[in-house]
Amino acid sequence: MTAKVLWITGGGSGMGAATAVAAARDGWAVVLSGRRADRLEQVAAAVRAEGGTVTVEPLDVTDAAAVADTRDRVLDQYGRIDGLVLAAGLNTPARRWADQSLADVRAVLDTNTTAVVTVVDAALPALRASGGVVVVVSSYAGWSFQPGAGVAYSASKTALGSIVRTLNQQEAEHGVRATHLCPGDVATDFLDQRPEVPDAAARRRMLQPEDVAGTVAFVLGAPAHVRVDELVLSPVAQR
Numbered sequence: 274m275t276a277k278v279l280w281i282t283g284g285g286s287g288m289g290a291a292t293a294v295a296a297a298r299d300g301w302a303v304v305l306s307g308r309r310a311d312r313l314e315q316v317a318a319a320v321r322a323e324g325g326t327v328t329v330e331p332l333d334v335t336d337a338a339a340v341a342d343t344r345d346r347v348l349d350q351y352g353r354i355d356g357l358v359l360a361a362g363l364n365t366p367a368r369r370w371a372d373q374s375l376a377d378v379r380a381v382l383d384t385n386t387t388a389v390v391t392v393v394d395a396a397l398p399a400l401r402a403s404g405g406v407v408v409v410v411s412s413y414a415g416w417s418f419q420p421g422a423g424v425a426y427s428a429s430k431t432a433l434g435s436i437v438r439t440l441n442q443q444e445a446e447h448g449v450r451a452t453h454l455c456p457g458d459v460a461t462d463f464l465d466q467r468p469e470v471p472d473a474a475a476r477r478r479m480l481q482p483e484d485v486a487g488t489v490a491f492v493l494g495a496p497a498h499v500r501v502d503e504l505v506l507s508p509v510a511q512r
């Protein structure tokens with residue numbers, strides 16, 4: 274039987290990359306998408322080193338036509354999609370009303386919110402066929418208001434909670450399950466987008482990408498009749 278197929282956006286770094294390795298260890302064939310092909314290839318090499326099956330599909334998730342083309346290639350290659358991990362995300366240092374630009378606001382909402390809908394929409398027929406599972410990597414800021422997260426980012430991640438709920442409410446009859454995953458601070462490159470970039474000591478107190486990957490693997494491995502609606506995961510030091 275063909276292995277279950279997991280399509281990961283934001284798979285070239287951080288939580289998406291760590292999830293790729295963890296899922297491959299659990300037997301998933303992994304498809305990696307993100308804009309930087311070199312980063313995807315590095316993660317693919319790590320997956321192969323674990324004996325995993327992996328395909329690299331460079332993609333800008335805000336390009337709906339490219340998303341559909343990628344979906345078609347995945348189905349041509351594997352014939353199925355059993356899971357999505359949607360980790361592609363964006364923030365900007367200029368995130369307050371006083372300094373934000375509308376171009377940045379659009380880019381954050383396009384990447385964090387609209388693109389999640391775009392990828393789920395593209396994969397939905399395949400997910401219905403497989404009784405698939407969707408893990409939407411949202412944020413602590415999508416679960417509780419975080420003053421520093423930014424105007425666009427807070428809005429973009431808060432919206433994911435209702436996107437996941439509508440998906441669960443309307444697609445449960447097809448066996449599709451979705452999780453609103455809300456991590457607190459995680460030591461990844463994403464932190465470089467903060468107005469004040471955390472130092473190494475601060476990053477050591479944060480969650481590590483592998484912590485989140487272990488949680489995602491738990492959700493992916495749950496039996497088909499089990500749905501994890503929402504999960505908040507934070508470092509002990511999170512305030």
Ligand SMILES: NC(=O)c1ccc[n+]([C@@H]2O[C@H](COP(=O)([O-])OP(=O)(O)OC[C@H]3O[C@@H](n4cnc5c(N)ncnc54)[C@H](OP(=O)(O)O)[C@@H]3O)[C@@H](O)[C@H]2O)c1
Nearest residue numbers: 283286287288307308309333334361362412458459461463
């Ligand atoms: N780090 C944290 O503290 C934290 C906390 C809560 C939630 N999050 C969320 O977790 C998710 C993963 O972030 P991370 O912390 O693992 O940081 P990361 O390593 O910076 O990962 C973000 C990924 O998104 C990809 N990406 C961005 N724009 C894209 C686009 N238009 N098309 C395709 N891929 C795109 C990036 O790859 P390319 O640049 O190559 O496209 C990158 O691999 C994000 O959604 C973020 O909002 C992060």
